[in-house]
Amino acid sequence: METTVAEDQxxxxxxPRAPRGARAAARxxxxxxxxxxxxxAWCAIPPLAVVSAVVLCRAMDTDGITPIPQLLAFLPWxxxxxxxxxxxxxxxxxxxxxxxxxxxxxxxxWFLQPYDGGSAPSDAEPHGPVLARLRVMTANLExxxxxxxxxxxxxxxxxxxxxxxxxxxxxxxxLDSAAVREAYPYRSVALGDSAAAGSAILSRHPLTRAEGVxxxxxxxxxxxRVAGQRLRMQVAHPMPPMPGQVDLWRTELGRLRAYAxxxxxxxTLIAGDFNATQDHAAFRAVLDTxxxxxxxxxxxPRTPSWPSATTPLLGAQIDHVLxxxxxxxxxxxxxxxxxxxxxxxxVELDLYGPQH
Numbered sequence: 001m002e003t004t005v006a007e008d009q010x011x012x013x014x015x016p017r018a019p020r021g022a023r024a025a026a027r028x029x030x031x032x033x034x035x036x037x038x039x040x041a042w043c044a045i046p047p048l049a050v051v052s053a054v055v056l057c058r059a060m061d062t063d064g065i066t067p068i069p070q071l072l073a074f075l076p077w078x079x080x081x082x083x084x085x086x087x088x089x090x091x092x093x094x095x096x097x098x099x100x101x102x103x104x105x106x107x108x109x110w111f112l113q114p115y116d117g118g119s120a121p122s123d124a125e126p127h128g129p130v131l132a133r134l135r136v137m138t139a140n141l142e143x144x145x146x147x148x149x150x151x152x153x154x155x156x157x158x159x160x161x162x163x164x165x166x167x168x169x170x171x172x173x174x175l176d177s178a179a180v181r182e183a184y185p186y187r188s189v190a191l192g193d194s195a196a197a198g199s200a201i202l203s204r205h206p207l208t209r210a211e212g213v214x215x216x217x218x219x220x221x222x223x224x225r226v227a228g229q230r231l232r233m234q235v236a237h238p239m240p241p242m243p244g245q246v247d248l249w250r251t252e253l254g255r256l257r258a259y260a261x262x263x264x265x266x267x268t269l270i271a272g273d274f275n276a277t278q279d280h281a282a283f284r285a286v287l288d289t290x291x292x293x294x295x296x297x298x299x300x301p302r303t304p305s306w307p308s309a310t311t312p313l314l315g316a317q318i319d320h321v322l323x324x325x326x327x328x329x330x331x332x333x334x335x336x337x338x339x340x341x342x343x344x345x346x347v348e349l350d351l352y353g354p355q356h
Contacts, residue, residue, distance in 0.1 A: 037092040044088035044097045047081030051104040054078060058111050061281045063250065069241040073316040075279040076302060078108050114301040115278040117287030126328050126352040131227040133330075134351055135159040136294075136321055138271040139337060139344035140237075140306075143195035144168035146340035147175075153335055154183065154202075157346055161224065162202040163271035165217070165237045166340075168195040175200060190218035199235045199272070213259050215239070215252045219272070221259075226351055229267065234259055236272030236320070241280075249275065253282040260289040260322070267326035267351060273306075273342060277316050291322040294347040298332035305334055305343045321347045326355050 031041045054071045055078070057064040063072060071078070082105040089097030137159040139150050143166055150164065151174060162184070164171070172189050174180070186207035191198040199218045201207065205226045212221035217237045224231045238252035239245055253276060260270060270291065276283035278293070278301065287293065295301055295317065304315025312334070319342055323329060328350040335344040 032092050032094050037094070040088045040092035041094045041097055044085045044092065044094070044101070048085035048097070048100050048104055051078045051082050051085070051108065052100075055104060055107045055111065058279060059107070061284070063241075063246070063281050066241075066243045066246055069246055069249070069280065070243075072279045073241075073277050073318065075108065075277075076112055077314065079105055082108060111279065112302070114296050115284055115287060115293075116296075117284070117290065117292060126326050126350075126355055128353045128355070130350045131229050131353055132351045134161060134226065134327075134349045135346060136161045136163075136269065136271060136349060137335075137344055137346045138163040138165070138273070138319055138321055139335075140165040140273040140319065140340060140342035141171055141337075142166055142340035142342065144171040144198075146337045147171045149337035149339060150174075150344075151180065153337060153344060153346075154180070157335070158183075159346060160204045160226075161233060161269075161271075162200075163233070163235045164200040164202070165235065165273045166196045167191070167198040167200045169198075172198065172200070175202065186224075188220045188222050190220040192218045199237055201233060201235060203233075213252075213255050215255065216248065219256075229351060229353065231351065232263060232266050232268040234268070234270045236270050236274050236322075238275055240275040250282050253280075253286065257282075257286045257289060260286050260291050263289075263324060265355070266324075268324040269321060269327060269349075271321040271345075273319050275318050277318055278302075286322065291324055292329065294321040294323055294329035294349070295332040295345065297329040298347065300332050300334075303334055305345060307341045308336065308343050309341065311343055319343070319345045321345060323349060326352045328352065 031038050057068050063069045086101035089101050184202040186203040188209045189200040197217045199220055201222050203224050205224050208223045210221040210223050213219045216239050219235045219237050221234045224233055236256055239248050241249040304311040305317050305319040306315055330348045332347045337344050
């Protein structure tokens with residue numbers, strides 16, 4: 001085996017020489033020389049470590065602990081720190097850093113593909129006669145502030161079913177006006193102990209109140225009769241994954257999953273502010289019951305709905321309309337409402353007869 005003079009001197013008299021592979025690994029792991037290059041390499045490590053931690057949790061199907069759930073909501077934008085790490089690694093002439101950045105970017109890119117949930121494609125499409133075409137809207141009014149914008153959207157878009165979140169007493173009064181009652185004679189309004197806690201369901205079709213999903217914020221449920229077919233409707237508004245409240249967020253999403261899992265054969269839709277994206281394991285668990293995300297099915301799986309101040313360029317899609325097999329999404333549009341940090345979501349669905 002040949003060695004250099006420096007390696008022979010480093011080994012010293014009587015000391016065994018390190019294997020060639022170990023010496024190559026040591027050179028690979030060593031930060032580059034030179035103050036500027038070494039500084040660039042050190043600066044590359046934090047963004048690459050953050051991206052790697054988030055993507056690892058995504059790959060392990062876990063939401064982890066703060067700040068992982070919050071960062072998972074913006075997973076597509078992790079390509080930015082990955083690109084920064086690659087730029088710094090290249091400036092530092094650091095092969096390991098460049099390889100690390102490329103691997104982090106590739107893993108992030110892999111998870112950008114839409115999540116299909118638990119239904120096989122052959123089982124996902126309904127069949128038989130179409131009983132009705134429904135327009136369903138969900139809107140978070142941010143403490144009731146966007147009630148006028150909601151009323152305008154109702155007049156303009158004329159949805160058949162509406163799920164409203166953060167409906168306070170002023171919102172409830174607006175929904176009780178003569179014009180709204182004429183357009184939506186059937187409703188279920190559940191006010192909470194704060195402006196953010198209330199929710200409502202509006203319907204053009206006969207509606208019977210049903211037991212909703214228990215949560216810190218109100219999540220009413222109903223059974224709607226459409227063309228002789230029973231349709232189960234549930235509002236979603238679990239607590240957001242704020243620091244110190246991640247377990248509560250996970251628990252309330254788990255209750256929505258239990259509702260979806262126990263829905264039976266009746267057509268079912270869950271609409272609202274889920275405070276979760278397809279990159280959250282707790283939300284994917286809901287989809288794994290066989291429900292489909294209407295925006296995903298309509299071809300807009302990552303269009304941001306929050307925060308409205310930065311959409312559509314930057315944000316997360318946390319507002320969803322999830323549907324069972326008997327409901328086929330046709331279109332999905334996100335609507336701007338003034339005075340709220342959410343965009344409303346309007347989807348058009350075909351309701352099919354009993355599926356066998």
